[in-house]
């Protein structure tokens with residue numbers, strides 16, 4: 001493990017969770033999604049139109065929303081190339097998901113040890129991955145109505161509904177993701193900023209990954 005770059009932020013024996021590459025990829029993805037979310041909500045209801053006003057006005061938001069949407073799609077594909085193996089659903093994840101109330105109610109002794117990501121994190125990943133395709137597919141119809149299904153109003157209406165359903169599904173996942181990683185699991189946000197977690201964090205939340213990274217150090221150091 002290279003700790004030289006981490007010593008300014010964390011203890012020297014911290015474990016690297018995210019490389020610089022992964023952090024840039026994640027935050028570009030988050031930026032593109034958040035922009036599309038804010039402008040999309042402004043188009044959805046007049047109550048949230050102020051979001052478009054704050055982001056430069058309605059024409060600016062309408063211009064950039066689909067372009068940042070393509071940016072989000074590209075960032076998601078990038079994420080898929082880098083993380084898809086880590087995100088494969090295993091038997092442990094199925095057990096985690098079928099007993100997720102133990103995790104939610106802090107009955108930690110009943111939660112099976114987790115790899116680098118737990119079943120819930122993986123589920124979020126796949127939800128965003130497939131959601132991105134749905135958003136792109138339906139979004140293209142709304143972006144170029146004069147070229148795609150021009151004479152078929154029902155297709156355009158269907159695509160509007162599909163775009164909204166896909167957006168609502170990803171928004172649900174996004175809210176849980178931000179809440180969990182920023183507020184519920186302290187240390188996660190720092191990991192996505194400087195890349196490192198303490199041994200105690202890794203041992204507590206992702207014990208199988210911790211064992212893999214440290215060779216099974218049973219005590220660990222802070």
Ligand code: HEM
Nearest residue numbers: 029030033034117121124125128178181182188189191192
């Ligand atoms: C501003 C919005 C966002 C914030 C504050 C945020 C925060 C974080 C944090 C702190 C982690 C580290 C969690 C850990 O290591 O356990 C993380 C991981 C991750 N983020 Fe985000 N994120 C945001 C948006 C997004 C978006 C839009 C995606 C779209 C796919 C995404 C996908 C992921 C994935 C797949 C992981 C790894 C697995 C997981 O922790 O769920 N994030 N995020």
